[in-house]
Each structure stands twice: as structure tokens, then as C-alpha cells.
Amino acid sequence: MAKGNLYIVTAPSGAGKTTLVKALLAADPHIQLSVSFTTRAPREGEVNGRDYHFVERAEFERMINNCEFLEYAEVYGNYYGTSQTWINSVIESGRDILLEIDWQGAQQVRRLFPDAIGIFVLPPSLDVLEQRLRGRGKDSDEVIARRMKVAREEISHVDEADYVIVNEHVDDAVRDIIAVVRAGRLGLAQQSERHTALISALKG
């Protein structure tokens, strides 16, 4: 059986990554989202086990020492990490996995899974990014400036991705991410494993 693919979606906050990922998961039943562990507090509406596994810092550090993470990083002063065991079991079973992680995590995963497919989501301009970060309009200019700085730091890693999606019109961007995932399944190595009998019969 062909192994599943690992897709890594990276984006600065404000690029609309979560919307694209939700639409992809709704359209494609063969891909599963990895639920990360984090030490940050849940936001309103977030559910433990669905959006994140929310854990205390001491528990996260115990998991680091136990080598339970495929990768982890500290973002905005909180830890975020991907469970190693879960990923291995899903990949071996032939299903695809989507990781929504930052550039530091993406680098670590790429070292362990060189075939992982990196997808970077960009905003159509800095102005639009800033408007989206201002969103609810409640944050000070200083907070916005800090978020813009972190976003630009993330964007500086765009060259490490395999595919780039500019999220100007959300419907187009959703079609793009679905297309990338489909294309990822049609590589020669995977198709040869999946269709061994067919290919040898056709070759004669």
C-alpha cells in the first residue's frame, strides 16, 4: 500500500490559512488534520481535542523530554508541537495528513520527511494583511506593528515551500489548495505503488 502524504501549510497570521484548511478538509475526506499540542490558553469557541490539545507548560516539557513530538516550537511565548506517534500511525495506514504549523516546525518536519509537501499561503498585499490583522479594530497600533513584524518574519521563509497560494479571492485559493493536494497524490512513485498490476499489464 502506498504511504500517505504529509502536507505542511504555513502562512503569516492574517493570510486566511484557517479558512482554506477548513474548506479543504470539508471537500476532501482522505486528508486528516493533525491536532497540535499547545500551552496557550483556549480562545473563545475553541474546543480541547478539536482545535488543539491544551496542556500545561510542565506537561509539555515532560512530553519534550519523552521525545513525544515530531517537532515543536515556541511561538509568541507559548509552546506548540505535533505528536509523533499519531503522525506515524496515520502515514503508515496510507491516509494523508495536514500540518498547520509555523516555519520553524516546517523546517524540522522537512528534515524528517523530505517528501513532505510544503504549501505557503500569502496575502495579496501588505495593506490587506494589515487590514486583516486589524480585523476587530480593538488592538493598539503597537500590537498591530508587532503582529506585522512576526508576519513578515514568517513570509521571509516562503522560499522553503513547494507551492505558493496567494489568497486574494478565497474561492480561487480554496480551489488551489484542493488542486495541490490532488497533484500530490499523483506522483510517479505513489502511482506506481498503487497501480503496480495495471501498469505492468499495460506495459505488456
Ligand code: 5GP
Ligand atoms: P495560534 O495560536 O494563532 O493558533 O497559532 C500561532 C502559530 O503557531 C501559527 O503560526 C500556527 O501555525 C503555529 N502552530 C500551531 N500549531 C503548531 C505546531 O504544532 N507546531 C508548530 N511549530 N507551530 C504550530
